[in-house]
Amino acid sequence: MGIGIMLLTFVAMEGVAWVMHKYVLHGFLWFLHKSHHTRHNHAFELNDLFFAYYGTLAMLFFIFGSEPIDYRFWVGAGITLYGVAYFLIHDVFIHRRIRVFGKTSNVYLKALNMAHKVHHKTEAKDGSESYGMLWVAPRYFKEAYRIVNKQQELQPWRSTPSKS
Ligand SMILES: [Zn+2]
Numbered sequence: 646m647g648i649g650i651m652l653l654t655f656v657a658m659e660g661v662a663w664v665m666h667k668y669v670l671h672g673f674l675w676f677l678h679k680s681h682h683t684r685h686n687h688a689f690e691l692n693d694l695f696f697a698y699y700g701t702l703a704m705l706f707f708i709f710g711s712e713p714i715d716y717r718f719w720v721g722a723g724i725t726l727y728g729v730a731y732f733l734i735h736d737v738f739i740h741r742r743i744r745v746f747g748k749t750s751n752v753y754l755k756a757l758n759m760a761h762k763v764h765h766k767t768e769a770k771d772g773s774e775s776y777g778m779l780w781v782a783p784r785y786f787k788e789a790y791r792i793v794n795k796q797q798e799l800q801p802w803r804s805t806p807s808k809s
C-alpha cells in the first residue's frame with residue numbers, strides 16, 4: 646500500500662516536473678531557470694534552488710504524515726525518490742556535474758540524454774522542446790538505437806590493442 650503510493654507519486658512527479666519546466670520555469674520563473682540555460686563555470690546555479698523547494702515540500706509531507714504514518718509519508722518518500730533520480734540523471738549523468746558515469750550503451754539513457762541536449766540547444770525562454778526528464782518522446786529512440794548499434798559494431802575493432 647505505502648510502496649504503491651510512493652511509486653504513484655514518483656510517476657506523478659514526472660508530470661509535475663514537465664508542467665513546471667514548460668510553463669513555470671520557461672514562464673514567470675525564467676529568471677531562476679535561465680542560469681541553467683547559460684554556459685558558465687560556477688559550481689552552483691540559481692536553478693538549484695528548485696532542489697531546496699522540492700526538498701522542503703517532501704519534508705513537510707514527512708512531518709505531517711509520520712505520527713502515525715499515513716499516505717502523506719509515502720507521498721514525501723515518492724517526491725524524495727524522484728528528486729534523487731532527477732539529480733542522478735539530470736545533474737550527474739547528463740550534465741556531468743560529478744564525473745562518475747562513462748559513455749552509455751543503453752538505448753533509453755542515450756535517447757534521454759539526446760532529448761535533454763536538444764532542450765538545451767536554445768538558450769532562450771521560448772522555443773525549446775523536450776521538457777520531461779524520464780519521459781522521452783519516441784522519436785529519439787530511433788536515433789539512439791542507431792548510435793548504440795554503431796558503437797557496438799566499432800567495439801571489437803576499437804578494443805584491439807594498437808601495435809607499437
Ligand atoms: Zn529548461
Ligand SMILES: [Zn+2]
Pocket residue numbers: 681735740761765
Ligand atoms: Zn539540463
